[in-house]
Ligand code: G3H
């Protein structure tokens with residue numbers, strides 16, 4: 171059934187586990203995430219990023235409706251989350267399109283502007299029933315440098331700044347920079363577990379890890395034990411899908427029916443989902 175992100179994250183926090191959130195681009199991604207979660211009998215979050223909306227000719231509803239319909243038909247709770255939203259126009263479509271949560275991404279802005287934009291997004295989101303996630307990477311501007319977002323390798327969230335940011339913005343969850351970075355194709359990131367401990371002890375909102383495709387199983391389960399309650403995964407699905415399709419097409423150069431290779435890609439993604447979801451629980 172369709173579930174709410176806030177409830178799934180709260181349940182994960184109470185159980186000292188994490189809920190996995192997978193970025194979906196195609197209908198096959200949606201089906202694979204739900205099938206993979208069903209195989210593990212675990213709740214899951216389907217996330218649609220602003221980039222994915224751009225890929226879908228700028229339209230949110232086609233993918234959103236497919237995600238909602240797949241969620242409603244599933245045997246496990248599935249929540250819909252709008253990810254890395256920079257555009258206020260897209261933010262305002264979230265609730266009507268079936269999303270229970272958004273990640274508002276103002277990390278490119280200097281601290282004061284990030285805070286003001288995020289507070290406005292959180293106020294609007296709360297008035298419209300949305301759970302709002304934001305991120306604080308490295309605060310730039312002090313030395314004239316541009317801010318580093320939470321996924322730049324080397325960016326680190328400062329615990330003191332994070333405390334003030336969460337209090338002043340009113341967000342429901344915080345994405346933190348502790349060593350992961352987006353779009354890694356090897357699982358070689360090393361996380362700063364001491365920093366995670368400080369952040370987790372100093373903040374009373376759930377913490378989110380982005381760029382989790384680059385984080386190995388042991389690092390990931392340690393991060394979950396250390397207070398990460400939502401784990402965002404995107405690239406790992408594409409790695410699995412593309413490798414499986416590449417292998418299939420190489421072995422079947424005469425194949426033409428797209429279902430033949432898309433199903434192979436979908437199954438590979440579903441296996442990846444099941445494996446990762448099980449890591450969150452141990
Ligand atoms: O918000 C989405 C995630 O941060 C995905 O990152 O593609 O590196 O796994 P990833």
Ligand code: ZN
Nearest residue numbers: 254380381402
């Ligand atoms: Zn992300």
